[in-house]
Amino acid sequence: MLDFLARVGRVFFAFLTAAGRLALFALNALSHCLRPPFYPRLMARQLIDIGYYSLPVVGLTALFTGMVLALQSNTGFSRVNAQGAIALIVAVAVTRELGPVIASLMVAGRIGAAMAAEIGTMRVTDQIDALTTLATNPFKYLVVPRLVAGTIAVPMLVLVADIIGIFGGFLVGTYKLNFNAAAYLGQTADYLHRDDVVSGLVKAAVFGFIIALMGCYHGYHSRGGAEGVGAATMYSVVSASILILVFDSALTNVLF
Amino acid sequence: MGSSPKIVIRGLKKSFGPKVVLDGIDLDIGERESLVVIGGSGSGKSVLVKCVLGLLEPDAGSIKIDGKEVIGMPVRERERLMQKFGMLFQGSALFDSLRVWENVAFGLIQGRGIERGAAREIALQKLGAVGLGPEVGELRPSELSGGMQKRVALARAIAAEPEIIIFDEPTTGLDPIMADVINDLIVDCVRDLGGTAVSITHDMASVRKIADRIAMIYKGRIIWSGAKAEMERSGNPYVDQFIHGRAEGPIKMEVRAL
Ligand SMILES: Nc1ncnc2c1ncn2[C@@H]1O[C@H](COP(=O)(O)OP(=O)(O)OP(=O)(O)O)[C@@H](O)[C@H]1O
Ligand SMILES: [Mg+2]
Numbered sequence: 001m002l003d004f005l006a007r008v009g010r011v012f013f014a015f016l017t018a019a020g021r022l023a024l025f026a027l028n029a030l031s032h033c034l035r036p037p038f039y040p041r042l043m044a045r046q047l048i049d050i051g052y053y054s055l056p057v058v059g060l061t062a063l064f065t066g067m068v069l070a071l072q073s074n075t076g077f078s079r080v081n082a083q084g085a086i087a088l089i090v091a092v093a094v095t096r097e098l099g100p101v102i103a104s105l106m107v108a109g110r111i112g113a114a115m116a117a118e119i120g121t122m123r124v125t126d127q128i129d130a131l132t133t134l135a136t137n138p139f140k141y142l143v144v145p146r147l148v149a150g151t152i153a154v155p156m157l158v159l160v161a162d163i164i165g166i167f168g169g170f171l172v173g174t175y176k177l178n179f180n181a182a183a184y185l186g187q188t189a190d191y192l193h194r195d196d197v198v199s200g201l202v203k204a205a206v207f208g209f210i211i212a213l214m215g216c217y218h219g220y221h222s223r224g225g226a227e228g229v230g231a232a233t234m235y236s237v238v239s240a241s242i243l244i245l246v247f248d249s250a251l252t253n254v255l256f
Numbered sequence: 257m258g259s260s261p262k263i264v265i266r267g268l269k270k271s272f273g274p275k276v277v278l279d280g281i282d283l284d285i286g287e288r289e290s291l292v293v294i295g296g297s298g299s300g301k302s303v304l305v306k307c308v309l310g311l312l313e314p315d316a317g318s319i320k321i322d323g324k325e326v327i328g329m330p331v332r333e334r335e336r337l338m339q340k341f342g343m344l345f346q347g348s349a350l351f352d353s354l355r356v357w358e359n360v361a362f363g364l365i366q367g368r369g370i371e372r373g374a375a376r377e378i379a380l381q382k383l384g385a386v387g388l389g390p391e392v393g394e395l396r397p398s399e400l401s402g403g404m405q406k407r408v409a410l411a412r413a414i415a416a417e418p419e420i421i422i423f424d425e426p427t428t429g430l431d432p433i434m435a436d437v438i439n440d441l442i443v444d445c446v447r448d449l450g451g452t453a454v455s456i457t458h459d460m461a462s463v464r465k466i467a468d469r470i471a472m473i474y475k476g477r478i479i480w481s482g483a484k485a486e487m488e489r490s491g492n493p494y495v496d497q498f499i500h501g502r503a504e505g506p507i508k509m510e511v512r513a514l
Pocket of ligand 2: 302424
């Protein structure tokens with residue numbers, strides 16, 4: 001029994017240590033965000049990598065999410081004769097919830113993993129130490145551009161995902177469920193509030209920060225050659241995905 | 257040796273978990289001196305120079321550079337101090353996302369704020385000094401052979417003409433002729449730039465060429481140091497065994513028979 005308690009204690013302690021290290025890393029990175037020198041070129045490259053090159057993946061998932069959502073809500077609502085609410089439910093669910101969460105999960109797999117692998121490789125091949133010896137702060141050069149780009153690019157991606165997702169619902173609604181196109185769009189426009197979109201975008205910004213943070217953190221602390229980099233990549237995706245879901249429920253509670 | 261030493265190391269200790277790597281290093285490195293650190297594989301030579309550069313945090317001891325304690329120095333000051341250093345990493349550590357000339361010019365552009373065009377000129381000139389033509393400048397590090405990478409890393413280390421240059425195995429992986437060219441280059445660096453050089457090497461030809469003074473590290477301590485001329489008649493059995501590369505002697509390699 002005592003042995004068991006000791007083990008629980010150790011796990012708990014390890015968890016606290018890890019959380020503390022992560023918090024320190026994040027604070028350190030944030031403080032570097034405010035102090036020059038800045039690297040606008042690197043930031044622009046990250047923005048393009050995250051925002052532009054993720055468009056196909058995110059667009060495709062958003063399209064299918066919107067379509068499936070319309071189909072499933074039709075199944076449910078037809079039982080209570082409430083098909084009129086389909087346009088509304090698609091719009092609200094996509095902008096508030098599914099757009100941000102699904103787009104971010106895709107970006108976590110694509111970008112978070114790439115960040116962890118790149119920074120991790122730089123760590124295990126001494127490239128990060130080399131940056132330091134060339135009088136360049138690795139936090140400013142590697143971490144800050146990614147954090148800033150993640151926080152800016154993911155909301156923009158989610159805005160696109162919102163539009164495509166609603167369009168997916170519209171396609172199913174008009175072609176399969178025989179809604180009148182003008183009526184469907186009219187309902188969407190009437191029932192969708194600005195707050196729905198804004199709260200989704202706020203979430204997206206937080207998720208973008210989390211993705212970049214986990215990618216950088218695990219990459220930065222990776223060690224032990226190719227195996228270590230592989231582990232860092234995996235941890236970055238898993239931890240970012242879990243944190244996205246945790247923060248999603250937390251933010252849904254506090255946001256209007 | 258000059259009046260006051262450039263780098264003074266006292267009682268430096270570093271362990272990784274239970275493994276003691278540095279166990280009280282005492283070492284002085286004079287201004288404009290070329291010191292060569294020798295010692296067996298895994299004896300902590302790379303760890304020693306990483307501690308000097310602040311890349312690893314020592315467990316105990318003191319390191320003074322130009323009379324100033326650098327352990328526990330504030331981050332900003334440390335960053336400024338880095339301007340004095342150039343480092344050639346054992347594994348080259350070239351940035352594989354950048355072209356070769358951008359690697360060499362990195363310290364000039366980022367560290368010194370020199371404009372790109374001018375930095376490129378300097379970079380190509382330094383590449384020439386290590387025997388690489390301007391066409392190599394446009395390649396990526398992954399397109400180079402190991403020896404070429406090492407030479408690019410050397411060019412990068414000396415590009416900003418630092419006061420203190422650290423070479424971690426500069427000639428390993430090079431053919432004997434190129435190794436000699438690089439040795440000459442290191443000698444020139446120290447003489448022309450008036451810099452202080454700390455080199456790590458196993459290559460005795462290289463030691464004889466570049467060293468003013470030699471320090472031997474064994475079991476986490478400096479067991480012998482002295483001028484190059486004294487090395488051959490040091491009377492120290494460890495040094496003798498090492499410089500003559502004998503398997504028999506006081507240094508036991510921890511290997512078991514097949
Ligand atoms: N980051 C690290 N974590 C754990 N152990 C390390 C680390 N870096 C070095 N070591 C250990 O410290 C010891 C000394 O390593 P170091 O790289 O300094 O050797 P070296 O003298 O440079 O050897 P070589 O001549 O082969 O390059 C080794 O036993 C190594 O296992
Ligand atoms: Mg070494």
